[in-house]
Amino acid sequence: MALTVGLRPLTRALLRPWARVPGAALGRPAAGSGDGVRCFGSPRVLVEPDPAAGVAVMKMRNPPVNSLSLEFLTELLISLEKLENDKTFRGIIITSDCPGIFSAGLDLLEMYGRDPAHCAEYWKAVQELWLRVYLSNLVVIGAINGISPAGGCLLSLSCDYRVLANNPKYAIGLNETLLGIIAPFWFKDVLVNTIGHRAAERALQLGFLFPPSDALQVGIVDQVVPEDQVQSTARSVMAQWLAIPDHARQLTKNLVRKPTADRLLQQRDADIQNFVRFISRDSIQKSLHVYLEKLKQKKG
Numbered sequence: 465m466a467l468t469v470g471l472r473p474l475t476r477a478l479l480r481p482w483a484r485v486p487g488a489a490l491g492r493p494a495a496g497s498g499d500g501v502r503c504f505g506s507p508r509v510l511v512e513p514d515p516a517a518g519v520a521v522m523k524m525r526n527p528p529v530n531s532l533s534l535e536f537l538t539e540l541l542i543s544l545e546k547l548e549n550d551k552t553f554r555g556i557i558i559t560s561d562c563p564g565i566f567s568a569g570l571d572l573l574e575m576y577g578r579d580p581a582h583c584a585e586y587w588k589a590v591q592e593l594w595l596r597v598y599l600s601n602l603v604v605i606g607a608i609n610g611i612s613p614a615g616g617c618l619l620s621l622s623c624d625y626r627v628l629a630n631n632p633k634y635a636i637g638l639n640e641t642l643l644g645i646i647a648p649f650w651f652k653d654v655l656v657n658t659i660g661h662r663a664a665e666r667a668l669q670l671g672f673l674f675p676p677s678d679a680l681q682v683g684i685v686d687q688v689v690p691e692d693q694v695q696s697t698a699r700s701v702m703a704q705w706l707a708i709p710d711h712a713r714q715l716t717k718n719l720v721r722k723p724t725a726d727r728l729l730q731q732r733d734a735d736i737q738n739f740v741r742f743i744s745r746d747s748i749q750k751s752l753h754v755y756l757e758k759l760k761q762k763k764g
């Protein structure tokens with residue numbers, strides 16, 4: 465898949481992809497791997513490779529809430545691209561290193577009070593991440609160990625399989641309407657593909673955030689397991705998926721997902737323009753302001 469990252473050279477130059485992970489992770493052998501196999505990654509994305517299994521665990525760590533800022537999106541993209549191009553790996557598990565939070569979704573501060581050029585650059589990166597995960601040739605499993613609203617839910621929905629930790633706080637869904645904004649058509653498409661038209665219609669309009677039992681019932685996740693079993697379950701599901709020959713699985717995945725991805729690919733620039741126009745409206749900026757204030761006040 466030929467996707468251009470399309471971010472400002474400055475943004476990319478600021479990052480140090482594939483730097484050794486600082487602090488505790490530095491030089492730590494990856495879990496389940498033999499001696500000499502090291503964790504690697506970038507400041508916000510920790511990659512734990514298990515070459516023997518052909519699997520890498522990608523841990524998001526953009527504290528406090530793994531909000532998908534432009535820099536974080538860029539690091540995720542670079543990690544994914546690197547894993548995708550490395551023949552060692554056939555599957556990745558996406559999970560979080562922030563306790564209780566899978567991802568709080570798109571970073572509201574990238575959309576609030578920003579100029580149109582910034583919003584356009586940001587939206588391009590959001591599109592890029594979705595396309596990269598959704599169309600990945602790798603098996604992508606979400607080990608969802610925290611709450612995942614909106615963009616966090618989109619990231620989960622783009623995986624091939626979702627395992628959610630059974631904690632009532634770990635709700636998942638496209639809650640955009642609660643913020644006074646809307647889910648773009650491609651977010652909507654992925655939700656419809658996953659839970660069906662009628663359930664998606666209700667969930668989107670009402671901004672449902674499904675707690676684990678409801679999430680399983682509606683089918684927005686595939687499995688709910690005790691919190692301490694999320695990673696091990698993701699590993700055993702991965703083994704099942706990797707038992708299928710790659711070429712057959714990849715062609716099938718493409719067959720199923722390409723029409724949905726093509727809808728965006730055919731109108732990426734228009735989608736960016738629509739986003740910028742929408743998000744720049746005074747009324748939408750006001751809604752974002754109110755929502756951000758609510759988040760602040762919640763703290764007391």
Ligand SMILES: CCCCCCCCCCC/C=C/C(=O)SCCNC(=O)CCNC(=O)[C@H](O)C(C)(C)COP(=O)(O)OP(=O)(O)OC[C@H]1O[C@@H](n2cnc3c(N)ncnc32)[C@H](O)[C@@H]1OP(=O)(O)O
Binds near residue numbers: 528571615648762
């Ligand atoms: C013609 C039409 C064209 C269509 C165009 C489309 C239009 C727009 C499409 C936009 C799609 C948007 C997708 C999104 O993902 S929007 C983000 C949705 N996310 C949320 O609603 C989650 C918000 N956060 C929370 O609910 C809580 O923070 C959470 C439950 C995740 C964690 O709670 P906790 O109590 O642990 O932590 P705090 O609330 O105290 O948060 C800590 C700090 O983090 C800040 N924060 C939280 N979430 C975000 C975020 N998403 N972006 C930026 N910052 C965030 C929070 O404010 C705290 O900051 P401070 O410490 O500075 O106060």
